[in-house]
Each structure stands twice: as C-alpha cells, then as structure tokens.
Amino acid sequence: MKSGITHIVDDDDAIRDALAWLLRSRGLTSRSWPSAEAFLGEYLPDMRGCLVLDIRMADMSGLELFDRLLALGCTMPAIFLTGHGDVPLAVQSLKKGAFDFIEKPCNDNELVDRVIAALALDHAQRKHAASTQSIEMRLRSLTAREREVMDRVLAGQYNKVIAAELNIAMRTVEVHRAHIFEKMDVKSAVELAQLLAGGQQD
C-alpha cells in the first residue's frame, strides 16, 4: 500500500498474470497493462511505485515506453524483462537509468527482491524530492527584491554593502533579510546557506 504499486506492462496475458500473482503472493500490490499505449494513456505523475516492463512488445518497446515516461517526468524505477539476451539493449537501458534488466525466465525470488528494492528506491527518491520541492516552494514565495538581497547575503556581503549596491537604505535590507529568514524558515544566514547548498542551487 504505502510502499507503492508495481506497474506491470507486458503484452503477454500469461506473463502479466503470472507476475501479478507472484507479487500478490508476496504481499505486493500491482496493476497490469497489456500495452505501452494503455499504460501511457492512464499514466499520472503522482503514481508511485515501480515499473516492470517487457522489452519486446507489439506497439512499442519497453525502452521506448521508458523514454516517454522519463520525458513526462516519471521517476519510478524501471525493471526491464527480456526474453532474448540482447546486450546492447541492456546497456542502453541501464545507461538511460533503468533500475535493472533481467532475462526471462528468471528466478521468482530474485525478481521479487528487485521489485522490493525498486519500491524502496522510489520511496527514498520521493522523500528526497519532497524536501527539495519544499525548498523550491519557499524560494518561490520570495519577492524579486528579496531574492536580490538573498543572493548577496549568500555571497557574504554586509547589509551595508548590499544596501549600497541596490541603492536602498540599510534598514530596508534588514527588513528584507528578516523576511527571507522567515519565509525560508531558517534563523540565520548560515542555515540558509546550508539549506540551499545542501539541497539545490537557486
């Protein structure tokens, strides 16, 4: 439930059912689609969990589906299943960011392990993304002027210097500075620097 859903995309009914059954037997929730198009049609950015994609499908290869999902901003880890060992394809997939690339037939336990690991990765990624987004939200709540001041505060400039650069009174800079700290939910310039350097750039 909380750990996310395993999204299975495979045009072979038997394999879909077998995978769904396997995952269900291990307490994992899954949902299946018979084609890449079917999945793309119902894909939503707030889906969470992982993907299990067949490489060889009628309408679109699993890799192409993955490409399209990436373009849509999907960050779910993808496990590719392939029937015929194609090394270049495996290499290509992994270099594009696939979580794993497994040859069929594969060991049930191994597959389940990989799915669990993928679900865990998704969970961790989302947790990390959440804090990053929280920071960006706060940054967006700053006014243009506040951002100008913040840049200079982060550059270690004194309020006096900032005031001179922006041609405003020092007092104004102090007010902006206080607003920035309040909005960014930090209590010092040091914390602000750590928040932005540790998370992302502005």
Next chain:
Amino acid sequence: MKSGITHIVDDDDAIRDALAWLLRSRGLTSRSWPSAEAFLGEYLPDMRGCLVLDIRMADMSGLELFDRLLALGCTMPAIFLTGHGDVPLAVQSLKKGAFDFIEKPCNDNELVDRVIAALALDHAQRKHAASTQSIEMRLRSLTAREREVMDRVLAGQYNKVIAAELNIAMRTVEVHRAHIFEKMDVKSAVELAQLLAGGQQD
C-alpha cells in the same frame, strides 16, 4: 597527454595491438597489459585516464579486475569488451559502475568515441575530486578544538552559546572562529557553510 592514458588489459595479443593501433591513429595514448595480474602489479593510484578491459581473460575476468581496482580506490572509467553476449554480466558490470560494456566486434569509431568520453569523464571527476580534497586538507589542518567550535558555528549558534557549551570564554571562541575562517580560507560563516555543504560533509 594531458587527457590521460587508455589502459588496455586483454590476454589476446592481436586485440591489444589492434586497439593500441586504433587509439594511436586517433591521437590517443595507450598502454597495454596481457593479463589482469600484470596490470594490478603495476597499478598506481595516480594513474589517470580510462580502462578498456576484456571481460574474458585467463587469469581473472575483467569484472573481477575492476572490482579489485575499485577496492584500491581506482576511479578510472572502465569500458568492458565482451565477445559473447552475456546480458547478466553486462548488467552486473554497469551496476557496479562500469562506464560502458561493448560487444566485440565493435565499430572502431564507436569505441574511440566511448574512450574519449571516458577520458573526459575521468578528467572531470579528477577536477571535482581535487576541490573536495582541498577542502578535506583544510579541514584536517584544524585543531580538535577548532572543529568543535566550527560544528557549533555551522549549527548557527551564537559565540556566547558556544562559549557556554564548551565552558570557555567568549573571547576564546572568537579566536578559534577567526582561526577557522583563516585556515578554511573563507571570510564568513556563510561561505564556510556553502563550502562544506556544497562539497562534502565533515
């Protein structure tokens, strides 16, 4: 020259020579070893460039060689060459951090391109590592007491609070603080925070 050397490890004389010739014809410097052991015997941590490893070798697989090099702290990007398409091996290699995994016979241009890309990556990695190491150097030059103070400065504590916690006078904290800034080559706590958060943790 500056871009580093391509280290070729393959137990097939003909392939080694062919690779060396190919690289040389494109202006790239290479050095060859006939076995994993031979390379390990002469490996030095300050080698720079990239690796081209045959997966299938008599004494040790290219992957195992890569493992050992990783254990030795080697960060050179590795390109694996394989004759027989083994998907699990390719997957394993890439997940361990291989730069690429190419099937033989392969296109000359493609291989050279990958080698050039690997050399570029190594160069970029080293540049980044250099700044990280510079930071660590400076951190190590701090005395134990200075580190204690620095931790608290980074936590945004006032000198007064730091002094109370360490049971020393505020003036002493100020002195330590000044020494820290001097040694870390920054001029404010903000810069210090950015330096450490942007580079690495302490």
Next chain:
DNA sequence: GCGGCTATTGTGGATATCCGCAGGCGCCCC
C-alpha cells in the same frame, strides 16, 4: 475607495561580531 501586499525609510537600543593589544599555562622538541 478600502484593504492587502510590496518596497521603502527612520530612530534608537539591545546584542553580536570582529580585532588589536596583552598575557598566562601546558606540552613537546631541540
């Protein structure tokens, strides 16, 4: 037009930081 938001400025005081000047104590090495 009133209210809300943003940007601006001023006064003045409480706190903090930054630094030079001066000095003491303990440890280790030559």
Next chain:
DNA sequence: GGGGCGCCTGCGGATATCCACAATAGCCGC
C-alpha cells in the same frame, strides 16, 4: 631552558545584526 604551538582569557572599541515602533507610497483586486 628557550622557542614554537595550542588553548585560554581580558579589555575596549569599531562595526554589524536584530528588532520593536512608526510611517510613506505604489499597485492591484474587490
């Protein structure tokens, strides 16, 4: 035993930051 180094401390002044109180002005939407 002198000299270097790390650690500690005090004094005093120049600067900065933090903040409450108080106010003016433009823009925008209801």
